[in-house]
Amino acid sequence: METFEVLRIEDHDSGPPTAEAGNYRSGAWGPDRVVAPLEIVQPDGPGFTVDGHLVRWQNWSFRVGFTHREGMVLHDVRYLDGDRERTVLRRAAVNEMYVPYLDPDPTAYRKNFFDWGEYGAGPLTASLALGCDCLGEIRYLDAAVLGGHGEPRTVRNAVCLHEEDASILWKHVNTRTGHAEVRRSRKMVVSSFATVANYDYGFYWSFHQDGTIDLEIKLTGIMSVTGLGPDGAARHGRRVGADVQASNHQHYFGLRLDTAVDGPRNRLSEIHAEVEPDPELDPYGNACRMVRTPITSEAAGARSADPSRAVHWLVESTERTNRFGDPTGYRLVLPNTTRLFARPGSVVERKAPFVSRALWASAYAPDERFIAGEYPNQGPLGEDGVHVWQRADRPLDDAELVLWPVVGVHHDPRPEEWPVMAVHRIGMRMEPDGFFDRNPSLDLPAPAPARSDDGCCH
Numbered sequence: 001m002e003t004f005e006v007l008r009i010e011d012h013d014s015g016p017p018t019a020e021a022g023n024y025r026s027g028a029w030g031p032d033r034v035v036a037p038l039e040i041v042q043p044d045g046p047g048f049t050v051d052g053h054l055v056r057w058q059n060w061s062f063r064v065g066f067t068h069r070e071g072m073v074l075h076d077v078r079y080l081d082g083d084r085e086r087t088v089l090r091r092a093a094v095n096e097m098y099v100p101y102l103d104p105d106p107t108a109y110r111k112n113f114f115d116w117g118e119y120g121a122g123p124l125t126a127s128l129a130l131g132c133d134c135l136g137e138i139r140y141l142d143a144a145v146l147g148g149h150g151e152p153r154t155v156r157n158a159v160c161l162h163e164e165d166a167s168i169l170w171k172h173v174n175t176r177t178g179h180a181e182v183r184r185s186r187k188m189v190v191s192s193f194a195t196v197a198n199y200d201y202g203f204y205w206s207f208h209q210d211g212t213i214d215l216e217i218k219l220t221g222i223m224s225v226t227g228l229g230p231d232g233a234a235r236h237g238r239r240v241g242a243d244v245q246a247s248n249h250q251h252y253f254g255l256r257l258d259t260a261v262d263g264p265r266n267r268l269s270e271i272h273a274e275v276e277p278d279p280e281l282d283p284y285g286n287a288c289r290m291v292r293t294p295i296t297s298e299a300a301g302a303r304s305a306d307p308s309r310a311v312h313w314l315v316e317s318t319e320r321t322n323r324f325g326d327p328t329g330y331r332l333v334l335p336n337t338t339r340l341f342a343r344p345g346s347v348v349e350r351k352a353p354f355v356s357r358a359l360w361a362s363a364y365a366p367d368e369r370f371i372a373g374e375y376p377n378q379g380p381l382g383e384d385g386v387h388v389w390q391r392a393d394r395p396l397d398d399a400e401l402v403l404w405p406v407v408g409v410h411h412d413p414r415p416e417e418w419p420v421m422a423v424h425r426i427g428m429r430m431e432p433d434g435f436f437d438r439n440p441s442l443d444l445p446a447p448a449p450a451r452s453d454d455g456c457c458h
């Protein structure tokens with residue numbers, strides 16, 4: 001690069017370039033379809049307030065921050081329970097993204113991006129537009145990042161705040177009396193979008209009326225594609241367009257949750273289901289017990305997901321108990337996350353050991369900031385990050401817990417994802433689990449029926 005010399009030209013004999021443009025603009029493939037207008041109206045304004053970066057909505061409050069590396073960050077998530085402000089999370093962020101391409105094609109085998117650790121979510125964050133990205137009563141927050149030469153830059157409308165109708169929260173029809181009770185669900189959504197070259201990723205944190213917090217990640221944009229091989233085959237990918245193939249690849253999201261469930265010090269357990277092993281307790285053969293495994297130190301802090309055993313995790317307070325005398329807690333639920341399909345010792349495997357597990361737990365340390373280490377770009381392979389910190393085997397019982405959930409999409413491309421990909425979703429959920437004494441949404445007002453002859457709501 002510095003001497004402007006051509007050293008070598010690589011010709012991979014990858015077949016003819018495609019003759020078909022991958023155009024996805026309006027009208028490119030025929031006239032637009034007709035859609036009816038759909039308006040979201042809140043005549044009295046939104047149900048939340050924004051005071052600087054402090055957001056309050058119904059019983060929830062939190063602060064919205066922003067960093068160069070992680071983009072949008074939530075701080076100090078609290079739930080107002082009667083007159084008590086109860087803490088749930090000290091901090092929550094999407095901490096790293098890793099995208100390994102699993103194709104030996106000469107243009108694809110070196111692609112394995114740490115989108116946050118190499119580029120930074122902050123500078124990749126897109127400005128959002130009302131009516132396009134977000135619908136209804138929206139409030140935006142701007143963000144500030146540094147350019148490559150250290151100059152400050154404002155990302156206008158970086159974070160979108162809005163309420164969203166979420167269908168039914170709970171419902172029951174008493175079939176004996178015909179009496180129906182139903183409550184509509186509404187969520188408070190905090191979102192941002194990062195454009196990472198060809199791909200676009202939306203990050204949607206939602207706060208729900210039943211105490212649930214979830215993160216939904218929306219993957220969209222354009223797949224990274226190559227030509228077909230000399231024999232016209234897409235051996236480690238899928239043909240998605242004329243002479244175009246998309247390689248098999250994955251998207252891993254390394255999340256970071258600094259928990260504070262009813263206080264700064266928590267403890268962690270893994271829960272799974274199994275058939276009751278004691279025949280005395282299982283006379284009908286249908287007894288299922290939930291088995292709790294305390295994760296007391298970092299030596300046991302790397303966990304695997306297993307939906308077939310209903311594996312989930314419980315974060316408990318060390319200070320408060322509920323009306324049953326049990327520690328108050330929150331449950332962490334992860335979807336059916338993928339694993340890496342690469343040989344041990346391969347570069348894609350050695351670069352990101354964190355993707356081998358669905359959950360890592362560590363004791364808070366201020367300099368342990370990023371799941372794949374401080375410098376995943378040029379650091380030695382696999383010598384920094386959560387798997388290295390864990391060797392200290394610090395206690396996790398009654399500790400300032402940092403949880404590092406990893407959710408991974410295995411992307412087996414489809415022709416329908418070309419030339420632009422409709423949103424694919426993956427996420428993480430935190431549900432109150434003994435945090436409240438009963439359903440915390442019993443105080444929601446019943447909705448009014450839209451027509452007076454439909455006496456269906458209460």
Ligand SMILES: [Cu+2]
Nearest residue numbers: 249250251411
């Ligand atoms: Cu993909």
